[in-house]
Amino acid sequence: xxxxxxxxxxxxxxxxxASISHQRRWADPAARQMRVALVHDWLNxxxxxxxxxxxxxxxxxxxPIYTSMYxxxxxxxxxxxxxxxxxxxxxxxxxxxxxxxxxPVYPIAFGATDLSSFDLVISNKxxxxxGVKSKDGSERAALHVCYCxxxxxxxxxxxxxxxxxxxxxxxxAALRPLMALLRRWDYAAAQRVDRFIAISTxxxxxxxxxxxxxxxxxxxxxxxxxxxxxxxQPVGDAYLIVSRLIPYKRIDLAVQAFNRLPxxxxxIVGDGRDLAxxxxxxxxxxxxxxxxxxERVRDLLRGCRAFIFPGLEDxxxxxxxxxxxxxxxxxxxxxGALDTVVPGVSGELFASQTAESLVDTLRRxxxxxxxxxxxxxxxxxxxxxxxxQKFLDFLAEVI
Numbered sequence: 001x002x003x004x005x006x007x008x009x010x011x012x013x014x015x016x017x018a019s020i021s022h023q024r025r026w027a028d029p030a031a032r033q034m035r036v037a038l039v040h041d042w043l044n045x046x047x048x049x050x051x052x053x054x055x056x057x058x059x060x061x062x063x064p065i066y067t068s069m070y071x072x073x074x075x076x077x078x079x080x081x082x083x084x085x086x087x088x089x090x091x092x093x094x095x096x097x098x099x100x101x102x103x104p105v106y107p108i109a110f111g112a113t114d115l116s117s118f119d120l121v122i123s124n125k126x127x128x129x130x131g132v133k134s135k136d137g138s139e140r141a142a143l144h145v146c147y148c149x150x151x152x153x154x155x156x157x158x159x160x161x162x163x164x165x166x167x168x169x170x171x172x173a174a175l176r177p178l179m180a181l182l183r184r185w186d187y188a189a190a191q192r193v194d195r196f197i198a199i200s201t202x203x204x205x206x207x208x209x210x211x212x213x214x215x216x217x218x219x220x221x222x223x224x225x226x227x228x229x230x231x232x233q234p235v236g237d238a239y240l241i242v243s244r245l246i247p248y249k250r251i252d253l254a255v256q257a258f259n260r261l262p263x264x265x266x267x268i269v270g271d272g273r274d275l276a277x278x279x280x281x282x283x284x285x286x287x288x289x290x291x292x293x294x295e296r297v298r299d300l301l302r303g304c305r306a307f308i309f310p311g312l313e314d315x316x317x318x319x320x321x322x323x324x325x326x327x328x329x330x331x332x333x334x335x336g337a338l339d340t341v342v343p344g345v346s347g348e349l350f351a352s353q354t355a356e357s358l359v360d361t362l363r364r365x366x367x368x369x370x371x372x373x374x375x376x377x378x379x380x381x382x383x384x385x386x387x388x389q390k391f392l393d394f395l396a397e398v399i
Contacts, residue, residue, distance in 0.1 A: 326372025
């Protein structure tokens with residue numbers, strides 16, 4: 001298995017030269033004259049979607065960005081240099097802090113955004129932004145490529161979303177007729193997209209199931225240039241979680257597991273509405289250290305025995321960051337972790353999302369069996385360089 005990882009790493013290097021020809025196509029005068037528009041659901045909080053957007057901006061500098069609304073005060077200062085265009089939703093009261101309340105308005109806002117005069121539209125979608133108008137019924141038409149983080153979760157996975165947001169029964173019952181209408185709109189909008197890109201094989205499956213569309217998988221970028229190994233830093237005696245402390249992250253499952261293993265230490269980085277409840281049930285071998293700086297998180301990753309990832313995510317950047325610094329990850333065998341964690345090489349997968357299954361894996365786990373170089377080699381498959389290379393290769397094929 002270790003030889004396979006090393007071989008795949010060499011294969012990536014060997015294909016890089018082939019990709020240069022595609023990238024040169026984007027460097028020639030004709031490609032530079034293409035009018036490209038980027039589309040993003042909303043800009044009022046940082047997350048994985050914004051990491052992708054930053055890479056798209058780097059690939060297409062100067063391209064206008066169309067979004068529903070933008071809260072400049074809560075976004076990185078560098079974003080203020082971008083040509084960001086907002087919809088009429090920018091003027092709605094309270095939209096910057098409570099954008100979920102305007103759920104029925106997003107289809108109207110994006111449906112009224114006419115980008116048919118561009119040559120290429122790239123939507124970075126987890127909500128409704130794939131509904132922009134890329135064709136006007138005449139000869140004007142843009143090629144619309146959708147980078148799909150997930151089919152709109154609160155429409156198609158409503159029960160999961162309701163549990164995640166702790167919605168009451170009356171609220172969810174009242175929303176169901178609206179959900180039905182929005183699903184019809186969402187499906188129709190997806191049929192107008194020319195090509196789909198999925199962030200993982202799980203999202204690829206979901207796109208096929210929900211939208212009846214095929215897609216290619218291009219994993220989102222991970223900053224492997226920042227999350228690097230430090231051979232001088234010793235491995236400590238604690239496992240690590242870095243996460244928002246909210247229900248669907250399933251930190252409760254990890255707490256229950258480590259409660260049963262008093263000789264195993266767990267450090268939890270992050271905060272959220274579940275913090276008090278998790279602290280109340282945690283035994284002394286579990287420590288909560290709150291939010292930490294990016295530099296401190298990197299140090300904690302470098303010194304952990306393994307990174308624990310108990311949730312079900314569409315991709316999951318955090319375990320890849322752990323592997324990038326040379327540490328293995330122990331993740332639930334579902335969602336994006338199936339694409340990123342190589343059992344026996346860069347970590348392990350526990351079969352069922354239960355404390356019992358995680359406990360069983362932890363009891364059999366020996367961190368000394370996982371070479372930092374192998375963990376790093378797996379993580380490099382998801383680097384920013386690989387993302388840009390694969391994205392440009394894909395565009396070169398479809399343009």
